[in-house]
Amino acid sequence: xxxxxxxxxxxxxxxxxxxxxxxxxxxxxxxxxxxxxxxxxxxxxxxxxxxxxxxxxxxxxxxxxxxxxxxxxxxxxxxxxxxxxxxxxxxxxxxxxxxxxxxxxxxxxxxxxxxxxxxxxxxxxxxxxxxxxxxxxxxxxxxxxxxxxxxxxxxxxxxxxxxxxxxxxxxxxxxxxxxxxx
Amino acid sequence: xxxxxxxxxxxxxxxxxxxxxxxxxxxxxxxxxxxxxxxxxxxxxxxxxxxxxxxxxxxxxxxxxxxxxxxxxxxxxxxxxxxxxxxxxxxxxxxxxxxxxxxxxxxxxxxxxxxxxxxxxxxxxxxxxxxxxxxxxxxxxxxxxxxxxxxxxxxxxxxxxxxxxxxxxxxxxxxxxxxxxxxxxxxxxxxxxxxxxxxxxxxxxxxxxxxxxxxxxxxxxxxxxxxxxxxxxxxxxxxxxxxxxxxxxxxxxxxxxxxxxxxxxxxxxxxxxxxxxxxxxxxxxxxxxxxxxxxxxxxxxxxxxxxxxxxxxxxxxxxxxxxxxxxxxxxxxxxxxxxxxxxxxxxxxxxxxxxxxxxxxxxxxxxxxxxxxxxxxxxxxxxxxxxxxxxxxxxxxxxxxxxxxxxxxxx
Numbered sequence: 207x208x209x210x211x212x213x214x215x216x217x218x219x220x221x222x223x224x225x226x227x228x229x230x231x232x233x234x235x236x237x238x239x240x241x242x243x244x245x246x247x248x249x250x251x252x253x254x255x256x257x258x259x260x261x262x263x264x265x266x267x268x269x270x271x272x273x274x275x276x277x278x279x280x281x282x283x284x285x286x287x288x289x290x291x292x293x294x295x296x297x298x299x300x301x302x303x304x305x306x307x308x309x310x311x312x313x314x315x316x317x318x319x320x321x322x323x324x325x326x327x328x329x330x331x332x333x334x335x336x337x338x339x340x341x342x343x344x345x346x347x348x349x350x351x352x353x354x355x356x357x358x359x360x361x362x363x364x365x366x367x368x369x370x371x372x373x374x375x376x377x378x379x380x381x382x383x384x385x386x387x388x
Numbered sequence: 389x390x391x392x393x394x395x396x397x398x399x400x401x402x403x404x405x406x407x408x409x410x411x412x413x414x415x416x417x418x419x420x421x422x423x424x425x426x427x428x429x430x431x432x433x434x435x436x437x438x439x440x441x442x443x444x445x446x447x448x449x450x451x452x453x454x455x456x457x458x459x460x461x462x463x464x465x466x467x468x469x470x471x472x473x474x475x476x477x478x479x480x481x482x483x484x485x486x487x488x489x490x491x492x493x494x495x496x497x498x499x500x501x502x503x504x505x506x507x508x509x510x511x512x513x514x515x516x517x518x519x520x521x522x523x524x525x526x527x528x529x530x531x532x533x534x535x536x537x538x539x540x541x542x543x544x545x546x547x548x549x550x551x552x553x554x555x556x557x558x559x560x561x562x563x564x565x566x567x568x569x570x571x572x573x574x575x576x577x578x579x580x581x582x583x584x585x586x587x588x589x590x591x592x593x594x595x596x597x598x599x600x601x602x603x604x605x606x607x608x609x610x611x612x613x614x615x616x617x618x619x620x621x622x623x624x625x626x627x628x629x630x631x632x633x634x635x636x637x638x639x640x641x642x643x644x645x646x647x648x649x650x651x652x653x654x655x656x657x658x659x660x661x662x663x664x665x666x667x668x669x670x671x672x673x674x675x676x677x678x679x680x681x682x683x684x685x686x687x688x689x690x691x692x693x694x695x696x697x698x699x700x701x702x703x704x705x706x707x708x709x710x711x712x713x714x715x716x717x718x719x720x721x722x723x724x725x726x727x728x729x730x731x732x733x734x735x736x737x738x739x740x741x742x743x744x745x746x747x748x749x750x751x752x753x754x755x756x757x758x759x760x761x762x763x764x765x766x767x768x769x770x771x772x773x774x775x776x777x778x779x780x781x782x783x784x785x786x787x788x789x790x791x792x793x794x795x796x797x798x799x
Contacts, residue, residue: 227421231414236406243407253413260413261420293778322405325398344395345402358778372394379394 213273220268227264234277235260238284240326244341245288247330259287285346289356292338328378336371343368436767436788443698443707443749568798571624575766575791579616579644581783616646618787620689624795634695634706642687642714644785685738686717691746702754704762712744712768737779744768750793760795 215233218226235256242252242259263283270279329337338357342348343364348356350364357364622640629635693710700706716738719731734740745768752762770784 224418228414228418231417235413236408237404239407239409240402240405244402253409256409257413257416257420260417264417264421322401325401326405329398340398344392345399372392375394375398 209274212276216267216270216273216276219264220270230263230276231260234280237277238280240322241281241284242288243326244329244345245285245292245338251291255284255288255291259284262287289338289342292334293357328375331378332371332374335367336374339364339367340371340375436765439749439765440747440767567628569626569760569795570798571626571760571793571795573620573622573624573638573640573764573791573793575620575764575789577618577766577787577789577791579618579646579785579787581616581646581785616644618642618644618789620789620791622689624691624793626695626795632697632700634697636691636693636695636708636710638691640689640691642689644685644687644787646683646685682720682722684720684722686719688715688717689713689744690715693746693748695750704750704752704754704760706750706752707748708750709747710745711771712746714742714744714770714774716740716742716774737775739772739774739776742774743771745771752793752795758797760793760797762793762795763790764793765790 212233215226215230219230238259239252239256242255243249246252246255259280263280266283270276329340332340339353342353342356343350350361350368353359353364354361620640620642622638624636624638624640626634626636689712691710691712693708695706695708698705698707716736717732719736719738721731746766747768748764748766750762750764752760755761766789767786768789769786773779773782773784775783
């Protein structure tokens with residue numbers, strides 16, 4: 207779909223056209239789902255983020271002036287929504303452990319590329335703090351200062367979390383494939 | 389920022405990655421967007437807005453200075469001499485007002501034993517007004533309506549003062565102002581979270597205590613029903629500043645009850661999933677069909693209001709505006725699916741103190757010498773998020789309440 211089509215979709219969405227809203231969702235939801243999955247620990251949690259994020263998109267789409275940047279704007283909304291979820295995770299981190307036998311770890315992420323699937327699993331296996339900081343820094347392109355402001359932590363904490371994330375990822379990758387990453 | 393080789397690998401891998409979410413996601417989004425559009429402007433707020441607009445217009449109109457000039461048809465001014473001087477002396481209201489009621493007396497009946505207009509055809513120029521004049525003649529009291537307009541250039545004649553016989557108004561026109569009053573009031577109405585969230589259940593569930601979040605964690609997948617109500621009971625005290633202005637304060641217990649139903653709840657880190665924490669490997673889903681809960685918040689409200697008395701007789705009408713610091717007392721979350729929880733401000737997502745704006749109106753009737761029974765409506769809107777900055781959702785609720793009050797007038 208071309209940028210012109212994106213612009214038309216946005217214009218229609220701003221008029222409240224429900225068909226255009228669905229078309230916009232169909233166009234961008236697959237990519238945004240991956241964004242949400244990087245910040246979550248399960249498909250269901252990612253779908254929650256996606257759902258909440260797209261509702262915000264449709265509620266706020268009238269504020270979007272540059273229609274050609276709709277993808278970047280939606281991505282920003284999804285990331286912010288994911289960060290809201292992440293903040294509550296960090297807030298609740300100390301938890302009580304109680305056993306439950308119904309838990310299962312059999313999962314299939316369904317991403318065609320095994321590499322992506324593996325990388326996604328690796329990110330999701332990181333501790334919450336490392337996962338969020340790595341996503342924000344390495345993939346979203348936030349600076350440590352921006353991360354610190356967004357998560358109400360110090361820049362030093364952000365840096366140390368990133369280092370720890372890289373170390374854990376290198377170890378896990380090394381164990382799986384024997385590949386060394388810089 | 390992506391200068392690291394490992395970072396680049398991940399960045400490149402995810403650049404064009406796609407994953408199709410399940411169909412139910414779009415269904416939930418479509419439902420939530422439709423719901424939020426329906427909630428956008430509740431009819432009750434539209435009605436409140438119209439009432440406020442009309443009340444504001446009336447106040448503005450009544451405050452307009454008249455400075456009317458009355459002339460004969462020959463353009464010679466009509467002076468007070470043309471009104472029976474002996475009658476004026478016995479009627480200070482008329483003496484004070486002059487022939488045309490001053491701006492601050494508009495819509496208040498003017499007491500006079502008799503108005504005697506010598507010139508039968510007075511022409512009114514200048515700004516317009518609407519006024520009531522009660523006259524007394526040998527047949528009893530008469531209620532007369534003066535409609536004066538610059539544009540109409542209306543001629544007032546003797547016949548204008550022969551409209552109706554209404555001895556009933558004799559009681560109405562008794563002024564019953566008291567300087568100080570105390571009262572008790574009760575109100576009930578609806579509430580709107582204004583959370584901007586798709587699923588109210590999600591917002592409600594998440595703005596709970598740390599322990600509550602073990603169960604909810606912001607993962608209510610969809611909301612199928614939502615209702616919010618609010619109640620307040622309190623004591624009030626007021627003081628009349630001038631003839632038409634008053635200040636009012638008090639203490640009220642505000643209770644907001646929100647009920648929501650979701651079709652599923654997922655726990656991603658609950659106490660029932662220790663393995664999850666060990667592996668950090670995604671959560672299992674707890675599906676609870678028709679999951680519902682009640683969320684009750686209690687606030688202590690200290691309203692500070694300024695009121696303007698449009699009418700202050702046996703029947704009165706007041707409009708008021710003000711602010712109200714609200715002190716968060718506690719929150720109670722109840723559901724048949726789990727144990728109930730009470731949280732205080734310190735361990736919840738709510739701020740200890742928030743500030744609300746208030747606007748309202750009230751009509752009352754005098755009962756006996758010392759009591760007013762009133763009906764009031766209030767609209768309040770939080771001027772700040774009631775949730776803490778680190779809360780997962782920002783909420784600034786608004787409320788509309790109708791209620792009644794009983795006041796004791798202290799001389």
